[in-house]
Amino acid sequence: MGCLFAARLAHAGSMVTVVDVDQARLDHISAEGIRLHDEFGERTIRVAASTAQAAPSADLVLLFTKAVHSRSAIASVAHLADGNACALTLQNGLGNAEALAEVFAPEKVLLGVTDWPADLAPPNGVSAHGTGHVWLGALNPASAPAANAVVELLDAARMSAQHDTQVLEAIWEKAAFNAALNALSTILNTPVGGLDTPDGRRIATAVIDETIAVALTRNIAMNRERLLAKMDFALANHKAHKPSMLQDRLAGRATEIEAINGQIVLAAREAGIAAPVTETLAALVRMGEPGRN
Ligand SMILES: NC(=O)C1=CN([C@@H]2O[C@H](COP(=O)(O)OP(=O)(O)OC[C@H]3O[C@@H](n4cnc5c(N)ncnc54)[C@H](OP(=O)(O)O)[C@@H]3O)[C@@H](O)[C@H]2O)C=CC1
Ligand SMILES: CC(C)(CO)C(=O)C(=O)O
Numbered sequence: 666m667g668c669l670f671a672a673r674l675a676h677a678g679s680m681v682t683v684v685d686v687d688q689a690r691l692d693h694i695s696a697e698g699i700r701l702h703d704e705f706g707e708r709t710i711r712v713a714a715s716t717a718q719a720a721p722s723a724d725l726v727l728l729f730t731k732a733v734h735s736r737s738a739i740a741s742v743a744h745l746a747d748g749n750a751c752a753l754t755l756q757n758g759l760g761n762a763e764a765l766a767e768v769f770a771p772e773k774v775l776l777g778v779t780d781w782p783a784d785l786a787p788p789n790g791v792s793a794h795g796t797g798h799v800w801l802g803a804l805n806p807a808s809a810p811a812a813n814a815v816v817e818l819l820d821a822a823r824m825s826a827q828h829d830t831q832v833l834e835a836i837w838e839k840a841a842f843n844a845a846l847n848a849l850s851t852i853l854n855t856p857v858g859g860l861d862t863p864d865g866r867r868i869a870t871a872v873i874d875e876t877i878a879v880a881l882t883r884n885i886a887m888n889r890e891r892l893l894a895k896m897d898f899a900l901a902n903h904k905a906h907k908p909s910m911l912q913d914r915l916a917g918r919a920t921e922i923e924a925i926n927g928q929i930v931l932a933a934r935e936a937g938i939a940a941p942v943t944e945t946l947a948a949l950v951r952m953g954e955p956g957r958n
Contacts, residue, residue, distance in 0.1 A: 699790070
């Protein structure tokens, strides 16, 4: 996702620096640019590439690691928080904006979700298998002008962005969806189509209902009908898709389970309510994490 957003923003005229932990990837991107395959075809777009330590000051820091790496990535560019930079997370899961706000001033933190689909094509390529949207807002409502400025920037890159004043609803809805389908699919080692059974639907619906109840304790009102319709759509139309959590599991990487089901369970505990199905799925995924037994 980082390469997709970097390439689109650079193509639209922004000065962009890609930061990564993979020196070979940085070298390829520095030397050859990002090979972008999107709805406009295939082209190479020049961007700067840097280690975190050497990252130059910026107006916007866009965080696009997997959630498991959020804190280390944010700490590695902490020097950028000294300037005027806003920081934006469009990652999956909950808690990423709060992690940004530990380093960047809360009034500089922006958050949201995106359904742009992207796959890295090593060493320096990225493919978007379709188009998407970005919904973003500010952690602090007084920072709405900063959110509007980023929407303009992303729109110049034709990323279809909008300022969503209820962005927490969008973030929690995506977390509910991911907590249900990504976790089940990872536990069962099946693409989304394999979840379309009465038991699969019952378990996924239970996770969605538990997440709705937890979110309500924080005055975040989620739309149950919309979420169930989204689940139905995915079960019917994304049968062959392996959710990112399953892809991480198959590649031997840590998954985003703690940022998704794990955060929902923590929020449930804080509110003094139970989320037993979400918690059980979290435990089952956790048991298969690399290095656990
Ligand atoms: N891909 C998609 O279609 C979508 C993804 N998302 C969300 O966006 C986020 C990013 O996903 P995605 O782009 O797929 O993830 P990827 O794993 O493809 O890319 C993340 C990149 O961050 C690098 N990285 C790891 N640790 C650090 C660090 N400390 N500092 C800098 N870079 C680091 C990784 O390197 P290395 O590989 O060496 O670990 C990798 O190159 C996730 O939260 C995901 O759920 C949301 C919507 C769609
Ligand atoms: C594409 C989608 C919505 C499928 O669960 C997703 O968010 C993921 O794979 O993480």
